[in-house]
Amino acid sequence: MSLTIYNTLTRKKEEFIPVESGKVGFYLCGPTVYDYFHIGNARPFIVFDVFRRFLQYRGFEVTYVVNITDVDDKIINKSNQENRAPKEIADEYTKAYLEDLKKLKVKLADVLPKATEHISDMIALIRELLDHGIAYTLNGDVYFSVEKYNGYGKLSGKHIEDLKAGARVEIDERKNNPLDFALWKAAKPGEPFWEAPWGKGRPGWHIECSAMSMKYLGDRFDIHAGGEDLIFPHHENEIAQSCGTGKHAFAKYWLHNGFLKIRGEKMAKSKRNFLTAREILKRYPAEVLRLFFLQKHYRSPINYSEEILDETQVAWHRLQNFYRELNAKKLPEINEIVPDRLSAPAQKFFRFIEQNRSEMAAALEDDFNSAKAIGKLFEIVKEGNRLLNSEEISTDKQVVLNYLKKKLEEFDDFLGLLSREADNSSSENDLEAILEILLEVRNELRENKMWELADKIRNRLTEAGFSIEDRAKQSIIKKNKS
RNA sequence: GGCGGCGUAGCCAAGUGGCUAAGGCGACGGUCUGCAAAACCGUUAUUCAGCGGUUCGAAUCCGCUCGCCGCCUCCA
Numbered sequence: 001m002s003l004t005i006y007n008t009l010t011r012k013k014e015e016f017i018p019v020e021s022g023k024v025g026f027y028l029c030g031p032t033v034y035d036y037f038h039i040g041n042a043r044p045f046i047v048f049d050v051f052r053r054f055l056q057y058r059g060f061e062v063t064y065v066v067n068i069t070d071v072d073d074k075i076i077n078k079s080n081q082e083n084r085a086p087k088e089i090a091d092e093y094t095k096a097y098l099e100d101l102k103k104l105k106v107k108l109a110d111v112l113p114k115a116t117e118h119i120s121d122m123i124a125l126i127r128e129l130l131d132h133g134i135a136y137t138l139n140g141d142v143y144f145s146v147e148k149y150n151g152y153g154k155l156s157g158k159h160i161e162d163l164k165a166g167a168r169v170e171i172d173e174r175k176n177n178p179l180d181f182a183l184w185k186a187a188k189p190g191e192p193f194w195e196a197p198w199g200k201g202r203p204g205w206h207i208e209c210s211a212m213s214m215k216y217l218g219d220r221f222d223i224h225a226g227g228e229d230l231i232f233p234h235h236e237n238e239i240a241q242s243c244g245t246g247k248h249a250f251a252k253y254w255l256h257n258g259f260l261k262i263r264g265e266k267m268a269k270s271k272r273n274f275l276t277a278r279e280i281l282k283r284y285p286a287e288v289l290r291l292f293f294l295q296k297h298y299r300s301p302i303n304y305s306e307e308i309l310d311e312t313q314v315a316w317h318r319l320q321n322f323y324r325e326l327n328a329k330k331l332p333e334i335n336e337i338v339p340d341r342l343s344a345p346a347q348k349f350f351r352f353i354e355q356n357r358s359e360m361a362a363a364l365e366d367d368f369n370s371a372k373a374i375g376k377l378f379e380i381v382k383e384g385n386r387l388l389n390s391e392e393i394s395t396d397k398q399v400v401l402n403y404l405k406k407k408l409e410e411f412d413d414f415l416g417l418l419s420r421e422a423d424n425s426s427s428e429n430d431l432e433a434i435l436e437i438l439l440e441v442r443n444e445l446r447e448n449k450m451w452e453l454a455d456k457i458r459n460r461l462t463e464a465g466f467s468i469e470d471r472a473k474q475s476i477i478k479k480n481k482s
Numbered sequence: 483g484g485c486g487g488c489g490u491a492g493c494c495a496a497g498u499g500g501c502u503a504a505g506g507c508g509a510c511g512g513u514c515u516g517c518a519a520a521a522c523c524g525u526u527a528u529u530c531a532g533c534g535g536u537u538c539g540a541a542u543c544c545g546c547u548c549g550c551c552g553c554c555u556c557c558a
Contacts, residue, residue: 011486029558041558074556156553162484163554205556227558228487234557257558258487264550268557295506296495301488301551308494311507315494318506321520363496372496375505382505382522389514389522 003058003365005223006299008231008254009155013367018222019252024055024062025221027213027251029230030112032069033093034078038274039289039304040260040267041227042104046290047257047298048225049106051368053414058365065216066109067209068094070116071202076191086192090116100277105286105416113212115203119194121211122203125241126183126196132245138174140186140199144237146179149244155254156232181237183207206237213238214248224251228299229266231256258301267304275304287320287417288313294370294415315378316417322381323408323418325388331402332395346396349387353404356380360411370415377411380404435466439475446470 003016018024028048031037037045045066052064070090079086094114101108115122126142129135134148146152146160153159163179182204187193193200213224226235235254242250259266267274280289292312296302339347356376363372384404387397412418438457445454458468461477469476 031558032556037558044558072556157485158554159484229553229557231486232553233555259552259558261551266552266557270555270557291506299487300495303494308507311494314508315506317520325521369496372504375496378505385521386523 004367005253005255006367007252008235008256011157014253016222016253018060019218019220022059022061024052024060024223025217026052026055026062026064026223027209027217027221027225028064028066028109029209029224029226029234030066030068030109031093031097032072032074033090033097034072034074035093035269036096036276036278037100038267038269038276039280040274042100042277042289043260043293043298044225044227044257045101045106046104046293047368047370048255050290050294050370050414050416051255051298053107054364054368057410057414063111063217064109065111065113065213067212068097068112068114069205069208070094070114071192072115072205080190087116096278100281103281103286104277104289111216113216115208115212118208118212118215119203121215122207123194123196125207125211126203128245128247129183129241130198134244135183136176137198140184140201141182142184142198142204143175143180144183144240144244145176146181146240147177149240151243152179152240153236155239156236158232158236181206181233183241206234207241209234210238210242210250213251214242219247220249221251223253223255225255225257228256228258257298260304261301262304264303280309284309284313285316285419287419288316290416291316291319291374294417295374297371298368319377319381319417320419322384322388323405323420326384326401326405326408329388329393329398329401331398331405333402334399337399337403342400343394343396346394346400349383349397350400350403352383353380353400353407357407357411380408435477439468439477443475 004013005016006013026048028044031041049064052062055062071086075086075089078089082089098108126135129144130137130142135142135144137143153163160177160179184196184198184201184203184207186199186201191202193202213221224235224238231254239250242248261267262273262275265271265273277289288309292309293302295312295315337350339350342350356379360373360376363369363376366372384401387393387401393401408418409420412420438461442454442457445451445457458470461468467478469478
């Protein structure tokens with residue numbers, strides 16, 4: 001089965017042919033660590049991680065690199081505002097970023113390079129560009145000369161002339177062309193800096209991704225991904241820097257996710273209309289957020305609202321309940337299913353599962369259509385529930401249900417939609433809450449002099465290792481240490 | 483001004499030339515149930531923003547109109 005992905009560079013779906021057979025080099029633009037990331041930022045983190053794990057499921061050996069931008073204007077601004085060292089800010093939010101990812105059930109990338117730890121790689125790349133005459137220095141800054149790279153604009157479909165005419169391009173008279181962008185910024189007093197042959201300073205925003213992606217994935221790698229607002233200028237500039245000298249081929253496929261909107265507008269830090277992933281995670285389980293994103297195609301814009309998340313949560317319960325039901329049944333273990341040996345109804349069910357399973361995989365192989373795949377998943381749930389509902393479930397059917405459970409888990413290894421541990425163990429807090437409810441009910445029984453039932457509860461709890469002491473006004477429960 | 487995208491049921495959302503227009507939420511009716519929840523069954527788009535064209539055939543291709551959004555500046 002071939003895999004197709006939509007490549008922003010060519011504006012069409014293409015068959016995915018890795019640079020090196022069986023392997024995938026995958027780079028995602030990660031966060032600038034100056035604040036908690038918002039729910040819109042979470043979209044690429046979740047969606048591309050699922051895509052990466054799906055590729056692994058498909059048998060590819062994937063190297064997944066997600067950078068951390070820990071030197072940047074925004075970090076410096078915040079450091080000035082709060083009178084703290086930039087590094088302190090970056091460290092704090094790097095930690096928060098990793099915590100939030102974990103809560104969202106996003107698997108760590110194989111490499112998480114920090115910009116500040118790759119300055120020498122960036123300097124080497126800038127030097128290459130200077131030597132090639134495609135970049136120039138200006139009072140300690142280094143700029144890339146867009147006019148000297150004739151591929152400029154090929155990713156975003158923009159033309160240098162149109163961009164110049166655009167009223168919003170800030171004109172800096174010193175630059176050869178207003179579109180020339182900084183590879184290196186000379187240090188201003190009080191700013192963090194590194195030594196470079198052309199002076200003290202820090203790297204421009206775009207150069208880190210070029211340097212670090214090629215360092216870990218090679219001159220030619222497969223996938224470079226990010227939000228669609230990165231197409232221009234960030235990714236356009238990355239291509240220019242990396243390909244400008246003709247020495248590197250850079251990324252083959254460019255993937256971009258659509259935005260999360262809130263009240264009809266793009267959710268963005270600058271618009272102050274954002275909700276952090278942290279906040280939302282307090283209200284909804286990670287699985288609900290994941291389902292919210294995966295129920296839509298990754299390239300479509302989607303709207304955030306509480307109503308939609310509430311809806312998603314109901315849908316998620318449906319999925320989770322089904323999985324819980326499967327777990328509650330003691331299903332017979334079997335290594336392999338031989339369809340021909342199954343009874344006719346069991347065989348029919350088995351074939352239904354297999355059909356939908358392969359359709360799910362096919363949907364994901366078609367530009368990662370997770371929305372369609374999840375539709376199939378719900379069809380399986382419906383049919384499974386129907387079977388679970390029937391009066392007697394034959395051993396054959398139980399065998400197939402167990403098979404289904406395993407396959408669900410297999411898919412869930414990359415989708416991350418099921419809560420797999422919560423149902424087996426309840427925490428201390430849950431236990432206390434339950435005991436409290438039990439006592440409350442029992443007290444009502446006692447008030448109504450329904451002693452028999454009240455005694456039964458007390459006896460059964462004693463058997464289970466809890467002793468109840470009925471005092472005049474209240475009951476006290478104690479856990480007997482064994 | 484330049485470039486790109488979107489408009490499918492009450493809501494969310496797949497489908498991009500031809501099988502009954504997926505799936506979820508909601509609503510209504512039913513099964514089950516002491517009640518509730520869950521689950522199941524049935525109903526809920528003769529029609530895909532509007533108009534025109536191409537075609538034997540279009541939600542799907544083309545043109546126009548209307549509405550919405552994004553990029554062109556930091557941005558996932």
